[in-house]
Amino acid sequence: xxxxKPPRRRQGDGTRALSKRLHRLDVLLVCxxxxxxxxxxxxxxxxxxxxxxxxxCVLTIDPARRLAQAMGLDALDDREREVTLPPGAAPxxxxxxxxxxxxxxxxxxxxxxxxxxxxxxxxxxxxVYQQVASSSAGMQEYMALARLFELDRGGRFDLIVVDTxxxxxxxxxxxxxxxxxxxxxxxxxRWFLKPGARMGRVGLRAIGGSNGPILGILSKVTGAEMIRxxxxxxxxxxxxxxxxxxxxxxxERMFASPSTxxxxxxxxxxxxxxxxxxxxxxxxxxxxCYVGTVVNRVEPEAPPSMATPDELTGIDGIDESLxxxxxxxxQDHAALAGRDRSRLDELAEATGSALTISVPxxxxxxxxxxxxxxxxxxxxx
Ligand SMILES: Nc1ncnc2c1ncn2[C@@H]1O[C@H](COP(=O)(O)OP(=O)(O)O)[C@@H](O)[C@H]1O
Ligand SMILES: [Mg+2]
Numbered sequence: 001x002x003x004x005k006p007p008r009r010r011q012g013d014g015t016r017a018l019s020k021r022l023h024r025l026d027v028l029l030v031c032x033x034x035x036x037x038x039x040x041x042x043x044x045x046x047x048x049x050x051x052x053x054x055x056x057c058v059l060t061i062d063p064a065r066r067l068a069q070a071m072g073l074d075a076l077d078d079r080e081r082e083v084t085l086p087p088g089a090a091p092x093x094x095x096x097x098x099x100x101x102x103x104x105x106x107x108x109x110x111x112x113x114x115x116x117x118x119x120x121x122x123x124x125x126x127x128v129y130q131q132v133a134s135s136s137a138g139m140q141e142y143m144a145l146a147r148l149f150e151l152d153r154g155g156r157f158d159l160i161v162v163d164t165x166x167x168x169x170x171x172x173x174x175x176x177x178x179x180x181x182x183x184x185x186x187x188x189x190r191w192f193l194k195p196g197a198r199m200g201r202v203g204l205r206a207i208g209g210s211n212g213p214i215l216g217i218l219s220k221v222t223g224a225e226m227i228r229x230x231x232x233x234x235x236x237x238x239x240x241x242x243x244x245x246x247x248x249x250x251x252e253r254m255f256a257s258p259s260t261x262x263x264x265x266x267x268x269x270x271x272x273x274x275x276x277x278x279x280x281x282x283x284x285x286x287x288x289c290y291v292g293t294v295v296n297r298v299e300p301e302a303p304p305s306m307a308t309p310d311e312l313t314g315i316d317g318i319d320e321s322l323x324x325x326x327x328x329x330x331q332d333h334a335a336l337a338g339r340d341r342s343r344l345d346e347l348a349e350a351t352g353s354a355l356t357i358s359v360p361x362x363x364x365x366x367x368x369x370x371x372x373x374x375x376x377x378x379x380x381x
Pocket of ligand 2: 035039
């Protein structure tokens, strides 16, 4: 950024810029790597929109279960539950939360697609099915997208907020529909479905090279019974794969829709901020709607003037050595706050008209509704 240029306004036009943008959306995908506060920000935004009178559902598959605690969602059963809103909600607003369990979600899909109980039981008992259903790799994205499709189609919500699975790179989320489709429609699958196909070691090796979520698991299994289970699994799942494919295709179109928005959550660290910029570039390229970046746990601004060690010394119980330490700590905070401020300016500069929203590191825990409400003013600014 050139020194003469005034810093871009960081928080849009000041008054509820984020909420204004969210108002035009049906779906908000909250993206970012793990540990940055993604689940908290997603929940806080969902709660805020509900308080503003919208019917909101927040979908999370976060294994940390923070959101579950915050919203009283103790059962991990893949059903949405209504959260009691704190006093002061605008009329018509409601909040539902859903903790997605990929295993239950897949079972539900089987129950919906396969009509006879006998056939359903056969699939549930299949060991390959059990492994696939309980594996987290790929399955989370898989099921989150299928569930998003169902929630959206249901038409019961004005806004669905998706706390996406933590991805090393946000690109993974964008590419997941294609990855899933490639797997479902891929050659290896057709090989399995060839009439009378008998899988031997050669077959296992043939699929072992792929990094698809299910193929990775299959490459580890050996033994005649497993081979039988595998062939059976693919036969039994044929219809289910078809309906997953249909859903994933709709979700892929949903990604491109102007009423679907993406929001990054990052820490103020260099790497995290750079990832957000890369993600923004990717979305620009695809002409998807990048709403903005929430930089979370920003060092709070230091007061304009800090007390010197001399001024501190002599205040009740503060001796010279304590005064020196307090002063040094204040300077550390000020330096960090300065670093974070310039990071935010850089980010705002790099991401065009997208919002850059700064949320400070709060001194309180944010794992309950009051905590989520405490985040709201920063998100609203
Ligand atoms: N702005 C904040 N100030 C203080 N604590 C925060 C803030 N944002 C998140 N946290 C806390 O950090 C932890 C991780 O947050 P979480 O939302 O679960 O992260 P993620 O989903 O990215 O893994 C939680 O204990 C949460 O309460
Ligand atoms: Mg999380």
